[in-house]
Amino acid sequence: xxxxxxxxxxxxxxxxxxxxxxxxxxxxxxxxxxxxxxxxxxxxxxxxxxxxxxxxxxxxxxxxxxxxxxxxxxxxxxxxxxxxxxxxxxxxxxxxxxxxxxxxxxxxxxxxxxxxxxxxxxxxxxxxxxxxxxxxxxxxxxxxxxxxxxxxxxxxxxxxxxxxxxxxxxxxxxxxxxxxxxxxxxxxxxxxxxxxxxxxxxxxxxxxxxxxxxxxxxxxxxxxxxxxxxxxxxxxxxxxxxxxxxxxxxxxxxxxxxxxxxxxxxxxxxxxxxxxxxxxxxxxxxxxxxxxxxxxxxxxxxxx
Ligand SMILES: [Zn+2]
Numbered sequence: 001x002x003x004x005x006x007x008x009x010x011x012x013x014x015x016x017x018x019x020x021x022x023x024x025x026x027x028x029x030x031x032x033x034x035x036x037x038x039x040x041x042x043x044x045x046x047x048x049x050x051x052x053x054x055x056x057x058x059x060x061x062x063x064x065x066x067x068x069x070x071x072x073x074x075x076x077x078x079x080x081x082x083x084x085x086x087x088x089x090x091x092x093x094x095x096x097x098x099x100x101x102x103x104x105x106x107x108x109x110x111x112x113x114x115x116x117x118x119x120x121x122x123x124x125x126x127x128x129x130x131x132x133x134x135x136x137x138x139x140x141x142x143x144x145x146x147x148x149x150x151x152x153x154x155x156x157x158x159x160x161x162x163x164x165x166x167x168x169x170x171x172x173x174x175x176x177x178x179x180x181x182x183x184x185x186x187x188x189x190x191x192x193x194x195x196x197x198x199x200x201x202x203x204x205x206x207x208x209x210x211x212x213x214x215x216x217x218x219x220x221x222x223x224x225x226x227x228x229x230x231x232x233x234x235x236x237x238x239x240x241x242x243x244x245x246x247x248x249x250x251x252x253x254x255x256x257x258x259x260x261x262x263x264x265x266x267x268x269x270x271x272x273x274x275x276x277x278x279x280x281x282x283x284x285x286x287x288x289x290x291x292x293x294x295x296x297x298x299x300x301x302x303x304x
Pocket of ligand 1: 035109
């Protein structure tokens with residue numbers, strides 16, 4: 001494969017339109033969880049399937065993490081989006097059903113958490129189809145939101161997702177406001193709810209034998225999260241979190257997340273919403289803008 005390295009914006013999406021958040025809110029908070037479970041450990045490294053201790057990092061999701069996170073969301077009366085690989089839904093059906101029972105949104109997160117690969121399009125699309133099938137079989141849902149496993153994407157995949165009925169993506173790191181991806185042909189692009197990588201708990205709270213990394217404590221992470229959230233709030237953006245029950249469902253990290261969410265929740269002018277609600281709101285604004293533009297054109301083109 002040869003690569004097109006010519007200078008151009010590598011994301012051709014137009015700029016984010018001005019945002020007016022609902023109910024006079026100044027900013028939005030999107031609490032997103034990735035329910036990877038064991039797929040985080042076997043998706044890109046299938047030989048790990050025979051390493052029970054390595055995969056037990058992910059096993060924490062179904063044994064402890066998901067329930068503790070749901071308990072927290074319930075206690076704080078918050079709704080979140082849980083991006084769930086199809087494999088997880090089939091392997092841990094009861095735990096995933098509890099997510100739905102809690103009134104949360106289920107999003108698409110691949111089947112086996114394989115990183116999308118532009119050089120293996122067939123395999124990448126199959127991963128999307130199998131994810132849909134598994135979520136339908138295990139939970140009876142057809143998600144409209146997608147977060148890429150290992151956070152990778154490219155034009156063919158965006159188009160395939162749009163064709164499959166996905167309405168929004170939440171993976172890109174290039175904005176603080178939702179925007180619409182460039183479409184292909186007649187197909188409109190997805191709405192993007194960009195993530196803030198500073199809110200990926202894996203960066204601070206996961207270390208393993210195969211991938212040893214420093215772990216950061218409460219003070220470091222809480223102050224980072226609050227400062228980043230407050231600055232995003234001041235700029236009127238969306239704070240999108242990338243959380244994992246196998247990280248933030250651990251005892252100390254659960255309390256840290258709780259403290260952060262309490263901080264965010266006590267502000268009266270933050271809209272805390274699921275991905276689907278944010279995508280719906282974005283589309284409502286687009287529609288309103290379209291109608292007012294048409295009305296203006298109608299007025300200028302009409303007889304005096
Ligand atoms: Zn993931």
